[in-house]
Amino acid sequence: GQQLNQSPQSMFIQEGEDVSMNCTSSSIFNTWLWYKQDPGEGPVLLIALYKAGELTSNGRLTAQFGITRKDSFLNISASIPSDVGIYFCAGQGAQKLVFGQGTRLTINP
Amino acid sequence: DAGVIQSPRHEVTEMGQEVTLRCKPISGHNSLFWYRQTMMRGLELLIYFNNNVPIDDSGMPEDRFSAKMPNASFSTLKIQPSEPRDSAVYFCASTWGQNNSPLHFGNGTRLTVT
Numbered sequence: 281g282q283q284l285n286q287s288p289q290s291m292f293i294q295e296g297e298d299v300s301m302n303c304t305s306s307s308i309f310n311t312w313l314w315y316k317q318d319p320g321e322g323p324v325l326l327i328a329l330y331k332a333g334e335l336t337s338n339g340r341l342t343a344q345f346g347i348t349r350k351d352s353f354l355n356i357s358a359s360i361p362s363d364v365g366i367y368f369c370a371g372q373g374a375q376k377l378v379f380g381q382g383t384r385l386t387i388n389p
Numbered sequence: 390d391a392g393v394i395q396s397p398r399h400e401v402t403e404m405g406q407e408v409t410l411r412c413k414p415i416s417g418h419n420s421l422f423w424y425r426q427t428m429m430r431g432l433e434l435l436i437y438f439n440n441n442v443p444i445d446d447s448g449m450p451e452d453r454f455s456a457k458m459p460n461a462s463f464s465t466l467k468i469q470p471s472e473p474r475d476s477a478v479y480f481c482a483s484t485w486g487q488n489n490s491p492l493h494f495g496n497g498t499r500l501t502v503t
Contacts, residue, residue: 313491322480322494379432
């Protein structure tokens, strides 16, 4: 079945640093989504990408839909304490939505 | 603007007992999904409904698991009998349409089976 490889699995950074994470797949996807999950809550949608090559920003967050349709990245600029959490990529192809394993972000003040 | 509502938030039960998890999707959404999240396996799709009809239940682990959606505003996931390996966080999510529409998740039910 379709699988996503999300990296890194965890990140430990200083407040103010930029963050970059990505997802790759051997399968082609029509949609890439990025979610964030805080402790004790469900994943919340951050950015949705629907077109190969699309670059979309949401505040300090920027995500891109890879031109090959097999990858996507998420960047966070000037990280702040509330950015702490687990970030998931998700790809939608012909079949069901597939989630990556998540990137756990920890920020040292 | 109410999101996806799940109950209970936490459930602790003994092995062998029946467990019922409940979900109210966002009003107007016509697709509903049940996911299970564990450290080892991440987010796994169990089953999803479109217009109250089960479309894909291939992710349901065993016959002990069953899900129903009697109407557009309510769904249940039942485990009978429960086992310790069922311990996980169970999420319900809803969306409009079937493909390419972002899912909106509830806050989950944390199930512990002792």
